[in-house]
Amino acid sequence: MPSADATLSVTSAALLLHAAAQRGADAAALSQAAGLDASQLHNPDGRLPIATMQRLWPLAAAATADPYLDLHLAEHANPAQFGLLAYVLMHSPTLGAAVQQLCRYQDIACNGTRTSLRRLGASIELVVELTSPAIVHPHFVLNSELLVYLQMLRMLSGQPLAPEAVRLAYPAPADAREHRRVFAPAPVQFGTPDSALRLPAAVLELPVLNADPHLLALMEPRAAALLARLQQPTAALPDRVRHEIVRLLKGAAPTLAAVADALCLGSRTLQLHLRQAGHTYQQLLDEVRRELAEQHLHDQHHSTTDIAFLLGFAEPSVFVRSFKRWTGQTPGAFRRAAVAA
Template identity: 50%
Template structure:
């Protein structure tokens, strides 16, 4: 299955499919090849693991024979069709405020890339930081992000917004001329310490065309709800629910639980850490409670319970249960029966 990490919105995944289709690829075949159910992509709030998005980039470029496809993304799709994040940006009064919302709600579109805005004098930078270890083709991710951002800024303002300089945190590619075509007249620097797009700060004051202040709160509320779903405060409870649902004779892995929560592994670990628990602690809590529940019933042998709870061997269950309670499963069951008879 590869590394399970952060996720991308189904809308963003669909944009890549749309671009590949315009270059002759069959989107259904691409989905089948990378292991994504097309039905999932019909839900605008669904999430796709970034490892599958990376596989999609690789396969789409192979099938189309277009190594520049990530660079072309902003030209081949409607950059304002990115779902609720685009709607929030469309109804901000200025480009600067739209970029501020882009940075705040970035995780809705893609958890694996952090977007940070920085103002220094008369220059404004948009810094991209890769946060997912599932991103194995950083040049595809970073170049497509800036391609879409540039197109979105132009569509939002009706102006030819252009960077003064763009620094890429990967080596100079063979297709440098394609970068010059897409991002010209910006100065391009490859092999930089970080990936950064630098604008004249004057652009931040550019009004957004057709912004409707009355619609802004509606879309921002939806965006905030989606963001909170990714950072659910009662996450421990939801994780335990998923562990119980998956407890069918095999130990539920962190990756599988993260997938069911539409969340990346590292994101889930981070949010659990913020609440003061680890996945292993939650798994142990669920197993202990289920073990005690099953031992109070006469229908399951201790061997049956061990396998039901996903332990590889009954002996491992016996040792673990004694560590939890101070008693072996058999002794605990006998104590329970004795207390009932008394």
């Protein structure tokens, strides 16, 4: 996916809203102000445009009167909150294996950043790079990701891991005392070429508490499949939408939200991309239904009622009206003409 179209898991927004609510903010009002459909938060595999999360961050910081909300987000984080990717990490045998999985499946959490592991003799660094131009508030992203990673490693291992150093690729704030407190005892550098969390290399050998290899064997193929879907090109998005409509068209017309979920996109992102390609979702749904209807009408074994059901119409009469709007003919007239031909 091009970086301008990058998305992240709705679990990130859910965590931020939870943290804001714990500090007295109105989560529903924040969602509405950021243009976030609250119903999306209930889908663990749902995606949001990064631009939506970038709108949410400053709104949440203002609503909580906490200018360091990004530095405090990890206090509310639990690995299980991050869905499929979290379960892959929780059942990896060691922290080293978990970090490798994090780097491999990073796009499931957010494909607008890149996480990598750098080895430096007796130390290692978790490096976070920003790859999406939609990230206009880099400090929110870099602070929260590095601290969530540190919290995750501590919870997976059950050890109070202490970072050796922290680099942050944005200018130093006027007051960095809170940065130094949350990353203690590590020294914190600002304005560096990259952002990284340095730890002793020995942490990679620590076992993950309660890791279950059988659950890992179940979860990892699902993560690989989800990653493959996320990395599909968007050049033929209308064709991918048509494909998902056909796949989901089983007794009821698939909604825009259902197709967006299947494509790992937010509903609004899907609408925007379709509009840029000169399409609407309703137009594509009608095209698919019309094409399938004509195929079924050439087959004498399907009645009009059967076809209406197959195409997801609640009543045959609605199908008849729709087909006449599409073709200028009733289904019966179309079938008779097809037989005569």
